[in-house]
Amino acid sequence: MDTSEDILQQTSPDIVRGSQTARRSKAARLSPSVISWLQAGPMMLVFLAFFLIPLVFVVIVSFWDYNEYQLLPAFSGRGYTDTFEGCIAQLPDLCTIAKTYVKTLKFCVLVWAITLFIGFWVAYFLAFHIKSKTWQMGLSLLCTIPFWTSNVIRMIAWIPLLGRNGLVNSGLIKVGLINQPVEWLLFSEFSVVLALVHLFTFFMVVPIFNSMVRIDKSLIEAAYDAGATGFQTLVNVIIPLAKPGIVIGSIFVITIVMGDFITIGVMGGQQIAAAGKIIETRVNALQFPAAAANAVILLVITFMIITMMSRIVDIKKEL
């Protein structure tokens, strides 16, 4: 801000004085903080109206009562008691909600592990093996373009490959590995995990790549010069420095899978229960307080996972 003005001040003080008075008369009309408010205000209002207030309503409505066809704005814990029905009575067996969450967390862990593995090596390849900036841009773009296309289409796209008479089954039969088409390829937990990995590895690649390109290449050379093997460099230099990206990518992937109901719905043939799916089912049954109670539970669990992970890294510093 002040460097150029300082230099001007020394050489020609009159000009600076002139421009300062001009600026002061402007400043009298709009102070910098008012300008900031005008610039950031509209976005803040959108988040207030369509994100923060709706969240508050979710919490409030989760404590309302309901009957078959409408909301009753009176305090009630029914949304929660209905949700946890049988959880204590059925012990040691798991109740429906606990089973659903166990299954959802299983999807989370599987998808997280696979996307992390793929995302890490794709980012590593782009960041360390591609030397030309143009190629780096081009290949990153190649990974990004599918993200700009429809998720549902990318799910449907598996049908001709994995279906009963799909490419995979007919290929396996032709080779002679199987006699009957394999049924579990489509509309199964397998296809759900496959589709989630297919759709969301992108969220792992981008932050890890961002962390990796910032790593000073001379650090890696120094490690080699000091006699480290490739594996030692990877574990002791690259992974620690790429950790912020790994954590941010992990937060993205885990929160997406936790709340997913579309991929699990479409790829699971609408037969697999999941945390997000319960909310959708309750809404379709017009049981809004129960839906809201489930949303609050999901929100709390998601928030706990994020807090645990962000202990490892300061998100704001990394962006």
Add this chain to the structure above:
Amino acid sequence: MKEGRPRSFYVLAIFFAVYVLFLYGPMIAIYVLSFQGPQGGLTFPMNGVSTFWISKLFQGTGIVDLGAAFRRSLLLGIVVMITTVVLSVAAGMAFRRKFKAQSILFYSAIASLIVPSIITSLGISLEFRIIDDLIKAHWNENFETSMGLLTSGLGAHLTWTLPFGLLIMFAIFNRFDPRLEEAARDLGATPWQAFRHVVLPIILPSVIGIGLFGFTLSWDELARSSQAIGAVNTLPLDLQGLTTTVTNPDIYALGTVISAVSFTVITLALGTIHVLNKRQAAKGSDAGKGLV
């Protein structure tokens, strides 16, 4: 490069190639299958080649009222794109100075990005239901609903596109040289002139990138629309509805048409960005290179 690449390069290059094949292969399969003959089924091998299923879609004899949903999605996409660009650029400018609510806005954006879509969508639908009930109780008994494409639907999409817009603005201004703007002001430019003639031309390629995110994310949005869009359906919602009853290549044809729009927008945006970058380079300006 003459000394040869390490073996790990080739291993990872193959890994990368397989990943790209994994990304694009299935998509290409359905684009191809949507050009089958009238007897075509859902899987390979193809049963003849024709544009039967695509033209069936456009004649409106197919499964959904494609035209109406298409127009709705296009309208919403364009409104979301413009709003995202304007609000993100404005807020991005604000973040270059310190201001009071800075961290509230930042954390709202991040939270909006990672709170599961179904929760945001449910919240918006509850909010609008409660507003409707209030209007019915106090002002107008015959009131239908305030939920709709350009009210709750627009809001739901913005909670998804604005965080991306804001993060892209952060990335832009991280490598923006503020001295350029100062120089403009020292030459007597008003803040608006400095923005219009100095800042905007430099950041324009990235601003088009924000527009690209705004449109494509809205055009394909599903999770947030699901509860918040009201009585009408967007194209992705229609498509999702079809997945449970799919028996013929109709659904592939619809997928191909939706993707065609996405790819047109992506090509236009990337082409424009490329031309702008070329022009910036050709005109010999070193604008924006200060800190790179």
